Amino acid sequence: MRYGIFGDVHGNLEGLEAVLEALAGERIGQYLCTGDIVGYGADPNACCERVREIGAITLFGNHDQACLGMVDLNWFNHVARAAAQWTARRLDPRHREWLATLPPTRRIHDFMTVHSSLPDPWRWIYVTTPAVAAETLQACSDQVVFIGHTHLAEAYRQEDDAVQKVSLRGGGTFTIAAGCRYVVNAGSCGQPRDGNPAAAYAVYDTDLCQVVVKRVSYDVQQAADKILQAGLPEFLARRLLVGR
Numbered sequence: 001m002r003y004g005i006f007g008d009v010h011g012n013l014e015g016l017e018a019v020l021e022a023l024a025g026e027r028i029g030q031y032l033c034t035g036d037i038v039g040y041g042a043d044p045n046a047c048c049e050r051v052r053e054i055g056a057i058t059l060f061g062n063h064d065q066a067c068l069g070m071v072d073l074n075w076f077n078h079v080a081r082a083a084a085q086w087t088a089r090r091l092d093p094r095h096r097e098w099l100a101t102l103p104p105t106r107r108i109h110d111f112m113t114v115h116s117s118l119p120d121p122w123r124w125i126y127v128t129t130p131a132v133a134a135e136t137l138q139a140c141s142d143q144v145v146f147i148g149h150t151h152l153a154e155a156y157r158q159e160d161d162a163v164q165k166v167s168l169r170g171g172g173t174f175t176i177a178a179g180c181r182y183v184v185n186a187g188s189c190g191q192p193r194d195g196n197p198a199a200a201y202a203v204y205d206t207d208l209c210q211v212v213v214k215r216v217s218y219d220v221q222q223a224a225d226k227i228l229q230a231g232l233p234e235f236l237a238r239r240l241l242v243g244r
């Protein structure tokens with residue numbers, strides 16, 4: 001099976017469409033969205049619509065939770081809070097209901113997926129170090145765990161007890177090696193933060209035991225303009241242009 005994996009869409013329809021167009025040529029058997037479909041961007045409803053349309057297995061992210069009013073927004077910085085409130089006011093009841101059904105973690109085929117990290121997906125801990133990646137691996141028995149949340153395209157490879165971080169900022173291909181375990185973050189499709197504004201996604205081929213992480217350029221300016229026109233914080237438009 002070939003899985004098309006993307007996440008942290010954050011209401012960015014231009015980023016999402018570019019990723020889906022790229023994945024359309026990849027003989028994908030199943031799409032997986034690792035969460036945060038909404039929050040930040042100007043097109044929350046259209047993004048929900050597209051993710052549902054392609055039948056993606058979809059995880060629940062912390063911004064999805066925030067936009068449903070299920071979390072105290074005082075935990076968010078003022079920009080994220082303003083965006084969550086803006087999104088909450090505009091979310092179609094249909095998509096609101098759908099988002100509320102999503103799980104933060106799910107086991108698929110022979111791998112694990114979680115928006116944030118394990119053992120407690122509801123704490124929304126960021127996997128940014130080998131130590132946190134090791135905790136996630138320790139909390140499950142699967143060889144591969146796909147995550148989102150940090151908006152950074154990177155992987156963590158555990159061999160024996162040592163965990164090493166591999167940056168996938170410009171993309172990359174690696175084989176899932178016997179005896180090793182992996183935490184893989186495909187990066188963000190709608191708000192990359194690794195200094196590369198191109199939308200990120202991954203293809204996981206379970207027959208070839210191969211993961212390919214790719215980047216695709218899209219009309220970042222248009223997505224940024226929509227954010228400004230919507231009256232969302234200007235910072236959200238600026239960060240798209242630089243990928244930070």
Ligand SMILES: [Fe+2]
Nearest residue numbers: 008036063149
């Ligand atoms: Fe996110």
